[in-house]
Amino acid sequence: MRVLGIDTANLTNTIGLIDGDRMVTDFAWEARDNSLQRIIISTDLVLKRAGLTLAEIDGLAVGIGPGSWTGVRVGVTVAKTLAYAVNKPICGISSLEAIAYQARSASILLCPLVDAGRENVYSAFYRARGKTLAMEGDYYVGNIKGLTERVKEPALFLGKPAHLYRRAITGELGDLAGFGSPSDTSSGCVVALLSLTRFAAGAADDAFSLVPLYLGESLAQALLRKKETEAGDE
Amino acid sequence: MLVLGIETSCDETAAALVADGTILSNVIASQIDLHARFGGIVPEVASRKHVEAIGYVIQEAFDSAGKTHTEVDAVAVTSKYGLVGSLIVGVSAAKAMAYALKVPLIGIHHIEGHIFANILSNPGTPLPHVCLTVSGGHTMLVHVKELCQYEVMGNTLDDAAGEAFDKISKFLGLGFPGGPAIESLATQGNRAAFNLPRPLGRSRSFDFSFSGLKTSVVNMFKGRDRETLPLPDIAASFQQAVVDVLVSKTLQAALHKGVSAVSITGGVSINSRLREDFSAACGRQGLQVFFPRRDLCTDNAAMVAAAGAARLKYGEMSQLDLNAIPNAPLESIGCAGKHC
Numbered sequence: 070m071r072v073l074g075i076d077t078a079n080l081t082n083t084i085g086l087i088d089g090d091r092m093v094t095d096f097a098w099e100a101r102d103n104s105l106q107r108i109i110i111s112t113d114l115v116l117k118r119a120g121l122t123l124a125e126i127d128g129l130a131v132g133i134g135p136g137s138w139t140g141v142r143v144g145v146t147v148a149k150t151l152a153y154a155v156n157k158p159i160c161g162i163s164s165l166e167a168i169a170y171q172a173r174s175a176s177i178l179l180c181p182l183v184d185a186g187r188e189n190v191y192s193a194f195y196r197a198r199g200k201t202l203a204m205e206g207d208y209y210v211g212n213i214k215g216l217t218e219r220v221k222e223p224a225l226f227l228g229k230p231a232h233l234y235r236r237a238i239t240g241e242l243g244d245l246a247g248f249g250s251p252s253d254t255s256s257g258c259v260v261a262l263l264s265l266t267r268f269a270a271g272a273a274d275d276a277f278s279l280v281p282l283y284l285g286e287s288l289a290q291a292l293l294r295k296k297e298t299e300a301g302d303e
Numbered sequence: 304m305l306v307l308g309i310e311t312s313c314d315e316t317a318a319a320l321v322a323d324g325t326i327l328s329n330v331i332a333s334q335i336d337l338h339a340r341f342g343g344i345v346p347e348v349a350s351r352k353h354v355e356a357i358g359y360v361i362q363e364a365f366d367s368a369g370k371t372h373t374e375v376d377a378v379a380v381t382s383k384y385g386l387v388g389s390l391i392v393g394v395s396a397a398k399a400m401a402y403a404l405k406v407p408l409i410g411i412h413h414i415e416g417h418i419f420a421n422i423l424s425n426p427g428t429p430l431p432h433v434c435l436t437v438s439g440g441h442t443m444l445v446h447v448k449e450l451c452q453y454e455v456m457g458n459t460l461d462d463a464a465g466e467a468f469d470k471i472s473k474f475l476g477l478g479f480p481g482g483p484a485i486e487s488l489a490t491q492g493n494r495a496a497f498n499l500p501r502p503l504g505r506s507r508s509f510d511f512s513f514s515g516l517k518t519s520v521v522n523m524f525k526g527r528d529r530e531t532l533p534l535p536d537i538a539a540s541f542q543q544a545v546v547d548v549l550v551s552k553t554l555q556a557a558l559h560k561g562v563s564a565v566s567i568t569g570g571v572s573i574n575s576r577l578r579e580d581f582s583a584a585c586g587r588q589g590l591q592v593f594f595p596r597r598d599l600c601t602d603n604a605a606m607v608a609a610a611g612a613a614r615l616k617y618g619e620m621s622q623l624d625l626n627a628i629p630n631a632p633l634e635s636i637g638c639a640g641k642h643c
């Protein structure tokens with residue numbers, strides 16, 4: 070199965086193509102507010118390198134976040150519209166799982182981090198189960214201290230923020246904390262690889278209803294919810 | 304030529320199919336009820352809603368037109384002017400459609416879309432003419448010299464006219480959006496009850512300013528118990544002040560350019576008082592006046608498709624690196640004055 074994978078949830082935007090479990094080509098760029106400008110050009114570049122047209126792929130996979138809200142909206146909207154336009158199946162993949170997948174050979178708890186702004190991170194815990202990863206517990210959004218409080222065993226911290234907050238993590242966890250390579254990031258090919266089992270299981274997503282995983286509400290939504298809850302309590 | 308139009312510059316997710324000036328479908332998913340809970344448009348909420356709705360809206364545009372993807376000749380999208388987070392969703396979808404279907408992509412300025420809402424409704428509108436496009440997001444006077452040849456004559460210096468309606472409506476406790484609420488209340492009021500300012504009404508510039516008018520209303524009535532306020536009179540007087548300014552500026556602009564016609568577009572152009580006063584004033588001046596069909600007054604994608612078709616006729620299209628630019632100026636296209 071040929072799958073085009075797209076992930077624009079992180080600062081590093083990435084598009085890759087796989088053919089079965091073979092990575093055909095992968096392309097990444099540092100997106101500084103240019104995800105929208107470069108996404109189709111980069112998609113075209115990846116397909117041309119592989120000598121394929123969009124119609125010749127069998128499916129699309131897209132990182133749905135968590136990550137930059139604007140970035141992930143570009144990736145998800147482009148991927149689902151491409152899938153709709155050429156009538157191919159699509160699968161939304163957690164951008165955190167795509168980071169954790171890079172360290173799937175490690176036997177300890179995997180803790181991928183994505184920047185959430187204001188000194189917060191998005192995270193989740195994964196454990197390798199054979200060829201796949203199993204998520205343990207819920208997604209996390211908050212500061213490093215809150216995250217490390219949940220860690221009671223040796224864990225491998227992955228992704229760029231792991232290195233940014235390395236000192237704070239080690240300060241809380243000491244020897245329990247291990248760190249992956251600073252280059253651990255999501256990749257289009259990995260996102261595509263993660264979709265294979267989902268496609269095989271007939272668990273593709275609906276291109277119309279697919280939306281990003283925001284893991285947070287806008288400030289206005291939060292205020293409104295507070296106001297409405299208070300009004301309900303009266 | 305069949306053009307798919309996509310518009311997500313503010314709070315409406317819209318897609319339309321237009322073939323050579325005929326609207327085959329014009330689908331709009333309004334978020335107005337959602338934003339009403341917040342008392343105004345929340346950008347992050349709007350962006351999220353666009354992502355949810357965009358696919359369904361595009362599909363509905365094809366379904367209700369009875370057309371298939373392969374029949375599309377071009378994709379036009381609002382890429383300039385509006386909320387950046389909202390624009391990004393439409394541009395993402397439009398690029399993906401254009402790339403997948405291997406057809407030209409055309410980025411359109413939102414205001415150009417509104418100008419074409421009238422041209423689509425009234426193909427006989429003379430050129431040149433002066434277009435006032437007025438809504439909750441913009442108040443702009445444009446000299447339309449030719450199709451796709453523009454000169455911006457005036458703009459709002461602060462609030463858009465529709466925004467002033469929203470703010471006064473909120474102040475009076477009438478809810479969001481303010482336009483329809485104030486208009487319906489105003490029908491029972493006396494529009495001469497209060498002497499409100501007509502900001503910049505006499506100045507030579509064609510710019511608008513509505514925040515002073517809003518402040519006058521607020522200062523006149525703040526601190527008063529809402530129950531004691533003559534709401535219909537306030538609504539009628541306020542609405543009249545806004546309409547007076549819009550009419551006088553637009554007529555000044557038309558006279559200045561020596562055109563024979565004006566068009567009034569955008570969400571506020573639905574307002575009946577505005578339509579009546581424009582018709583009367585233009586009649587006195589011997590000017591023709593045109594309004595779009597009511598369903599093309601508010602933001603829609605048929606107007607974007609129409610503008611896209613016109614630009615494509617002049618050979619103009621966008622590259623696949625098209626960006627979303629919230630504050631872009633309204634631009635004319637290269638081949639000045641030439642009918643292609």
Ligand SMILES: [Zn+2]
Nearest residue numbers: 438440569602
């Ligand atoms: Zn508008």
